[in-house]
Amino acid sequence: MPFTVAINLVVFAGLIIFLARLRGPTFTLSKQILAGLLAGVVFGLGLQFVYSDSPESISGTLEWTNVIGSSYVNLLRMIIMPLVLIMMIAAVVRMREVAALGKIGGSVLGILLGTTVIAALVGIFVTNGFGLTADGITQGARELARADVLAARYESMANLGLADMLVRFVPSNIFEDLTGARPTSIIAVVVFGILFGIAALAVAKEDPEKGEAIAGFIESAQAIIMKLVHLVMALTPYGILALITKVIAGSNGADILNLITFVAASYIAIVIMFGVHALLLALAGVDVVDYFKKVWPVLTFAFTSRSSAATIPLNVETQVEALNVPTSIANLSATFGATIGQNGCAGIYPAMLAVMIAPTMGVDPMSLSFITGLVAIVAISSFGVAGVGGGATFAAFIVLPAMGFPVTVAALLISIEPLIDMARTALNVNGAMTAGLLTGRMLRTIPDSPTDDSRQSALG
Secondary structure: OOHHHHHHHHHHHHHHHHHHHOOEOOEOHHHHHHHHHHHHHHHHHHHHHHOOOOHHHHHHHHHHHHHHHHHHHHHHHHHHHHHHHHHHHHHHHHHOOHHHHHHHHHHHHHHHHHHHHHHHHHHHHHHHHHOOOHHHOOOOHHHHHHHHHHHHHHHHHOOOOHHHHHHHOOOOOHHHHHOOOOOOHHHHHHHHHHHHHHHHHHHHHHOHHHHHHHHHHHHHHHHHHHHHHHHHHOOHHHHHHHHHHHHHHHOOHHHHHHOHHHHHHHHHHHHHHHHHHHHHHHHOOOOHHHHHHHHHHHHHHHHHHOOOOOOHHHHHHHHHHHOOOOHHHHHHHHHHHOOEOOHHHHHHHHHHHHHHHHHHHOOOOOOHHHHHHHHHHHHHHOEOOOOOOOHHHHHHHHHHHHOOOOOHHHHHHOOOHHHHHHHHHHHHHHHHHHHHHHHHHHOOOOOOOOOOHHHOOOOO
8 A cells, every 4th residue: 555545545544534533422523524524625625635636546545435435325225225115105194195195295296396497497597698519628538438428328218118118117027126236226116105104004904913023113113214314324424524534535526627607507597596486485474594403414415425315314304393394395305315216317418408408409498489398398307317326317318318419418427427427416415305394384294393302303
């Protein structure tokens, strides 16, 4: 191991020890996560500055720090499928009536899809406002290599129409989907969990004694899963430290400068959508400032992990304990929001790419027919977008071919993808929490005033 790499790892280990010593009743998990985020930014920038002429030192360091980051992400992936399955079953069983499931699920889906349509419109008008086109993006060697990979992946999906995508939402082998083998595995598990819950309700209605046993089993299983979730989430500050270090130190500054206009436009569109969420919450009588204070740890985690699915545990816990959203609604909104109607990945991103490509294809990106068609396709394609890093690319694979556009332009943005994807993921998760909170308000299951402080989340 090179001496410089060894020194860097000693510093990294020191940062981990520092974060470990911050743990305590007065330093909540949210503060620890923020400390890990800041430490990762500083450490990543330090690596960029000190080893600007020695990229092998940076790559050697990241190879070892990524052991922490990758292991943490693997643990998150480990709990996602069991968590989604148990939460869906528990959500349905708690409702007692299938009619309640339809009302809550319909409300959550309506809000998610409605905000995704708004996100697509925001992406369209922001891109046009900045005058962005695909012609203005520099095609470097890495980008062209990535284009070849994306083209190969596209060929495997080119024959999948909307009907084929809908069929993929229905599980044929639940054990395969529990491994996350397909891009639509999460929503397939959601479907299975809902059907399993409906069957459990039917059994409980026929035999109340068995119904009590089923409810007790589901409650115990959920308690075990949530305890496992808390064990994994306690490692979040260290995982965040490693993940953000990789993002900062692994980014190419020159590439980011060349594409800074696209970065700026993307973040402006994302900020506008956060404003739309805030407006919807304000119209529902929610204290917006208090809301963002409570969800900040969740957004921070989503920002650094770049995974809507991995954020499900924090999402549910925060909705239930900090926002007083009923567990059944929180479960549905968090899991649906990880795969359906993602405002950032499935709304803003593919819409921006389509607008950028349109002029090169001889299409007026401001024509009513183009905007109407694009928004409709974005809304439909937002079903089943994978809730992990790269979901935006998957969304682009569906939207761009449906518009008759090539998909390789997504490869031209690979240099800055992590930088933008972090904010997109935070927006996705905020959209899910907004859907849960608004649904609770509309169905009058959430009190207008906060409950006692004892129900506040340990996240702070």
